[in-house]
Amino acid sequence: METVTLTIKNQPDLFLEADTITPDAFAGKKIEEIADLHVYVGREQHRLGDFFEISGKAGATPEETKIVVNGDLSRVKYIGMKMTAGEVVVNGNADMYVGAWMQGGKITVNGDVDAFAGTGMKGGELIIKGNAGNYLGAAYRGDWRGMQAGTITVTGNAGSDIGTFMNGGEIVIGGDVDVHVATHAEGGRIIIKGNAKSRLGGQMVEGEIYVLGSIDLMMPGFAYREDVDVDVDGIKGRFALYEGDLGERHRKRKGQTIYAKLYQRIEA
Amino acid sequence: MTKTVTDVICPFCGTLCDDLEVVVSADNKELLEVYNACAIGAEKFLHSQAKDRITRPRMRQEDGSWKEISYDEAIEYTAKILTDARKPLMYGWSSTNCEAQAVGSEIGELVGAVMDNTATVCHGTSLIAVQDIGIPSCTLGEVKNRADRILFWGCNPAHAHPRHMSRYSIFPRGFFTGKGHKGRKVIVIDPRPTDTASVADVHLQIEQGRDYELLNAFRVAFKDEQLPDVVAGIPKEKIYEAAELLKSGRFVIIFFGMGVTQSLGKNHNIDEAIAVTRDLNEYTKAAIMPMRGHYNVTGSGQVWGWLFGFPYAVDLSRGFARYNPGETTSNDLLRRDEVDAVFVLGSDPGAHFPFSSVKKIYNLPSVAIDPHETPTTEVCKVHVPVAFVGVEVGGCAYRMDNVPIETRKVVEPPEGMMTDEEFLRHVLARVKEIQGV
Ligand code: SF4
Numbered sequence: 068m069e070t071v072t073l074t075i076k077n078q079p080d081l082f083l084e085a086d087t088i089t090p091d092a093f094a095g096k097k098i099e100e101i102a103d104l105h106v107y108v109g110r111e112q113h114r115l116g117d118f119f120e121i122s123g124k125a126g127a128t129p130e131e132t133k134i135v136v137n138g139d140l141s142r143v144k145y146i147g148m149k150m151t152a153g154e155v156v157v158n159g160n161a162d163m164y165v166g167a168w169m170q171g172g173k174i175t176v177n178g179d180v181d182a183f184a185g186t187g188m189k190g191g192e193l194i195i196k197g198n199a200g201n202y203l204g205a206a207y208r209g210d211w212r213g214m215q216a217g218t219i220t221v222t223g224n225a226g227s228d229i230g231t232f233m234n235g236g237e238i239v240i241g242g243d244v245d246v247h248v249a250t251h252a253e254g255g256r257i258i259i260k261g262n263a264k265s266r267l268g269g270q271m272v273e274g275e276i277y278v279l280g281s282i283d284l285m286m287p288g289f290a291y292r293e294d295v296d297v298d299v300d301g302i303k304g305r306f307a308l309y310e311g312d313l314g315e316r317h318r319k320r321k322g323q324t325i326y327a328k329l330y331q332r333i334e335a
Numbered sequence: 336m337t338k339t340v341t342d343v344i345c346p347f348c349g350t351l352c353d354d355l356e357v358v359v360s361a362d363n364k365e366l367l368e369v370y371n372a373c374a375i376g377a378e379k380f381l382h383s384q385a386k387d388r389i390t391r392p393r394m395r396q397e398d399g400s401w402k403e404i405s406y407d408e409a410i411e412y413t414a415k416i417l418t419d420a421r422k423p424l425m426y427g428w429s430s431t432n433c434e435a436q437a438v439g440s441e442i443g444e445l446v447g448a449v450m451d452n453t454a455t456v457c458h459g460t461s462l463i464a465v466q467d468i469g470i471p472s473c474t475l476g477e478v479k480n481r482a483d484r485i486l487f488w489g490c491n492p493a494h495a496h497p498r499h500m501s502r503y504s505i506f507p508r509g510f511f512t513g514k515g516h517k518g519r520k521v522i523v524i525d526p527r528p529t530d531t532a533s534v535a536d537v538h539l540q541i542e543q544g545r546d547y548e549l550l551n552a553f554r555v556a557f558k559d560e561q562l563p564d565v566v567a568g569i570p571k572e573k574i575y576e577a578a579e580l581l582k583s584g585r586f587v588i589i590f591f592g593m594g595v596t597q598s599l600g601k602n603h604n605i606d607e608a609i610a611v612t613r614d615l616n617e618y619t620k621a622a623i624m625p626m627r628g629h630y631n632v633t634g635s636g637q638v639w640g641w642l643f644g645f646p647y648a649v650d651l652s653r654g655f656a657r658y659n660p661g662e663t664t665s666n667d668l669l670r671r672d673e674v675d676a677v678f679v680l681g682s683d684p685g686a687h688f689p690f691s692s693v694k695k696i697y698n699l700p701s702v703a704i705d706p707h708e709t710p711t712t713e714v715c716k717v718h719v720p721v722a723f724v725g726v727e728v729g730g731c732a733y734r735m736d737n738v739p740i741e742t743r744k745v746v747e748p749p750e751g752m753m754t755d756e757e758f759l760r761h762v763l764a765r766v767k768e769i770q771g772v
Contacts, residue, residue, distance in 0.1 A: 081422055082673055084653070109421030109675070110447030110652045163662060182661060201661065208659050209466040247603055251467070266547055269603060270610065287552040287566045313561075314554025314610070 068133050068154070069126040071101060073119040075138035079108050082162065083118060086145035090132035090153025090172060093125040101125065129153040129172065136161075141181070147174045150191070163200070166193040167207075169217070182226065188236065190217040201226035201245070204238045214238070214255060230257050233274060239300075249276055252327065258302060271312050271327035277302060279332045288312035289329055297330055306330040336361040344742040345376040346430070346725025349627035349735035350475075350496045350503075352376065357745045366726070366746045373497035382707070383723045383746070389708060390749045392719045401718075406753055406761070409702070409719045413678065414765035416700040417446040420676035422652045426665050427682030427704075429453040429629035432730025432742065435755035436631075436638040439680065442763050445770060447652040449674065451665045452635040453628070453682045454647040459660055460596045461625045462636065462646045464605035471612050473588070473622040474736045475502075480509035481620075484584030486522045488608065489546065489594020490626045493530035499626070504590065505534060511585075520580055524549070525594060537577055542568035544599040550607040553578050557614050587612075587621035596625070627735035629682070630725070634733035669695040677701040677715075680755060681724075685710030704758060721755050722748035730756070 071093055087104040096104075102116025115121070119136075126132040129152040136146065140161040147155045148164055152172045157165070160178040167186040179197035185204040199221045205228050206213035213232030220239045227245035230238050233255040243261035250266070252274040262280035269286055279302070289311035297306045310326035317324050343355040357380065358368040366384050369377040392409035393401040404412075417423050425448040428436050443450045454462060464470075478485075485504050492499040500506060508515040523535040524546075532538040541549055545567030552566040556578035562571040581587050589612055595604040608623060615621035627633050636646030643649045645658035648665075661667060665684070668674045669692040677696045685693055686709065696714050703715040712718040722728045727748035733739050748754070753761075 081675060082671070107653060110654070111421050183659070208463065211467070246599065250603060250606075266600065266603065269547060269551060270607065284548070285563075287548055287563055288555050288560075290561060312551065313558065314551050314614075 068131050069124045070133045070135060071098070071121065071123040071125050073115075073121055073134065073136045075118060075136075075140060075143070076120050077118050078139070079118065079142050081108050081142075083108055083143045084145055085115065085118075085143050086148040087115060088134060088136060088143075088146045088155070089148065089150040090126075090129035090134060090155065091150055093134060094129045094132045094153070095127055096125050098122065098124070126153070140178075147172075150174070160197070165195075166191070169193065171217075179223070185214060185217075185219045185238075187212065188214045188217045188219070190215070190236075192217060193219045195219070195221045195223075198223035198242070199225040199229075199240075201228050202231065203229040204233060204236070205230060206232035211251070213252070224261065230255065233257070237300075243280070249274060249327070256299075258300065268311055268327050268329050270315050272315055272317060273325055274327050276327075276329045277306070277332075278330070282331060285309065286311060288314040294333060295330070297332075304335045305333045307333055337367060338363075340743070340745050342743075343745055344725055344732070344740055345372050345379070346630045346723070346732065346742055347376045347379045348496050348630055349633060350499045351630055351732060351734040351740050352498055352502065353740055355380075359746050363745075363747050375497065379723075380726055380745075383726045388706075388749065389718070389720045390752055392717065395716045404717075406719075406758070409717055410758070410761045410765055412717050413702050413719070413762045414769060416676045416702065417442065417448070417678060417762075418766055418769045420446070420674070420700070422674050423448045423676040423678060424451065424665060424668055424674040425449070425678045425680075426451050426455075426684060427453065427680040428635040429632035429682050430724065431631065431681035431755045432724045432728075432732060433631070433634045433638050433739075434730045435680070435724070435759055436635045437642070438756055438759040438763055440638060440642050442759065442766055443649075444651055445763075445766050445772070447654065448678070449663055449665075449668060450639060450643070450647075450649045450651065451663070451668075452639075452647050453632050453687070454636060455660075455664045455666065456597070456687050457593060457628055457632065458596050458625045459647050459664065460601035461591075461605045463602035463660055464609055467602070467606055468609055468613075470609055471616060471622055472624050472736070474738055475624075475734065477586075477622070478588050478624075479503045479507045479512070481511050481586040482584075482588040483512060483519050484522070484581055484587040485519055486524070486581065486587065486589045487531055487535075488524045488589060488591040489596070489598070490590055490592025491525070491527075491529040491531045491594075492590070492626065493534075495592065495628065496626060500531070500534070504588070520584065522577060522580065537580065539569050539573065539577060546595045546598060546604045547600040547607055549574070550604065550611055553581075553611050554607070554614050557582065557611075557618070581615060581621075582618040584619055587615050587619060589621070589623040590626050591623070592626040593628075624736055631681075631732040633735055633737060634731065634739070637733050637737065637739075666692050675699060678704075679711050679715065680704040680759075683709045683711045685712070685714050704755060719758060720752065721758055722752050724755060727752075728754040728756075 084107040133154040157176040165184040171191040173192040182200035204214040224242035230249040233252040265284035289309040309329040345352040356370040521535040523532040549567040612623040643656040648663040650657040650663040701715040702717040725742035
């Protein structure tokens with residue numbers, strides 16, 4: 068695998084839209100060609116090279132291309148958007164839409180990300196070593212197909228509205244989450260190792276939520292069923308199982324109504 | 336000699352009453368009296384007659400004082416800040432006509448602006464929910480003639496839409512609602528004992544910020560599933576009872592306001608309220624409607640809907656329309672320093688936005704187009720006074736139920752004063768000149 072290193076040298080005075088920072092856009096290009104890729108500040112078009120010091124070498128294909136981005140990227144949007152393969156490592160905080168609509172490959176952020184990371188994700192791996200903002204792994208506005216597949220792992224906390232309209236894949240949050248988890252979800256799994264507030268699984272049709280810490284307020288549409296032993300993904304212990312959202316529509320399989328499942332840990 | 340103009344439209348709130356009578360002087364220069372309007376509507380008409388009204392554009396000077404400038408200078412300033420900026424915010428659009436909104440959209444497209452309207456701090460969250468799950472709605476005429484279950488959730492029409500209850504929702508006798516108030520059951524859901532709640536048959540005094548939970552509980556109750564003993568501070572028996580009351584109606588209408596659109600959960604609350612409405616249609620006929628505030632905020636959503644595909648928070652900076660509230664909404668843009676010029680027309684963010692956002696406007700090149708002196712004109716660099724739409728110039732407006740109504744001109748504006756549309760047409764021409772298109 069070949070590596071291209073980007074180091075931010077000029078901060079944009081507004082925000083930089085850099086959806087070209089992907090292995091797909093870099094693969095097979097010379098450093099000068101990569102520097103000529105387009106980025107935007109408002110309606111002005113610029114070159115990637117106007118904002119970044121660029122060195123190293125890109126691979127022939129996205130699979131063989133790794134991108135390392137250094138510096139304060141808190142005013143840079145869309146890093147790794149729609150990438151299909153290869154690797155991106157972000158050393159610093161990044162702004163919105165990291166890994167949005169990504170289909171494959173791996174992104175590691177050694178810092179925090181703002182909202183809409185992993186929006187509409189279809190595959191691949193998104194690892195955030197810091198905190199994530201709102202709408203992590205959610206659907207884009209108006210889209211009823213949220214995250215389809217792939218995994219998102221956050222070491223720290225996440226904001227509100229994670230996994231909205233989620234259909235598949237997995238989101239693991241090491242810390243706490245804000246309100247509205249897996250709203251409208253029809254599949255997939257969310258694991259919250261810290262505490263949750265309220266509105267977990269609102270309008271949820273199918274899928275699983277695991278909470279290891281506390282829940283401030285359970286949705287009225289979730290009913291306690293029984294205590295169960297859980298052993299998934301390194302999460303072991305005795306959990307209280309709730310099913311819901313009783314107010315929402317549900318499919319039937321073999322005459323049985325299929326509900327979304329919410330597990331809350333009682334003991335490890 | 337005076338004249339009475341009938342069937343005048345009130346350009347104040349989203350109820351857009353169309354039965355006002357206005358007495359004007361024979362030369363059409365003075366507006367003397369207003370009949371049928373509520374107090375806030377009448378005030379809007381009479382305000383246009385203020386003797387100390389500002390009639391010429393003004394530019395803020397270094398020392399903070401205003402200097403009168405010509406309309407030409409104001410046009411030049413506006414065109415220049417919009418073309419110099421890389422991402423200008425063009426905000427407001429709710430207290431003007433659709434004609435002006437359309438010209439403004441053309442400017443926005445040329446300069447790559449973010450177009451946003453007052454929905455951003457009001458019913459924008461409702462629009463998100465509508466996009467997510469659709470909306471079964473109706474017109475106010477249908478409400479008047481058919482509805483026998485009226486639910487007001489987080490809104491207080493007694494004060495915000497004073498004639499709504501008498502014209503459409505509670506008191507009128509309609510085709511199938513001949514008994515008027517007597518034939519209707521009114522439910523109010525509000526944490527406060529409002530004046531609207533005082534005329535209700537049922538008032539559920541919900542715990543603040545628990546609307547999503549209570550709406551969810553209604554859906555559980557419709558399906559006869561088990562509820563926790565108390566939800567959102569309301570005992571479950573009362574929830575089952577209210578759910579039955581709604582199911583037993585012939586036509587249910589749910590009106591909702593900023594108590595649910597801007598409290599915890601925002602779009603989720605409306606999403607769930609729409610789901611409640613959809614569920615009710617399993618048992619009876621039900622519809623839901625946002626209580627839109629400004630008289631033509633609905634119209635600006637309509638205009639942008641047909642021009643750009645989105646009703647507010649439309650980012651045109653890259654030459655195509657993007658829409659993502661949370662990113663492309665005015666307060667997020669201002670908070671994050673994403674825009675470098677601010678244009679305001681037909682709204683008062685100085686009064687409605689958080690102070691931190693207003694401060695950002697103060698620090699940017701900015702222009703406010705408004706008939707009044709407002710908190711916004713106080714923080715902007717240039718203030719362009721214009722004629723009152725619906726009083727001194729007509730034009731199309733959309734009522735809260737998306738019915739378009741042509742407003743009427745009843746008096747002449749002060750000598751030499753431009754309308755919103757005229758001013759915008761000049762700015763558009765100048766922008767084209769500067770850009771060489
Ligand atoms: S209810 Fe609204 S539209 Fe009707 S008169 Fe009053 S302010 Fe005007």
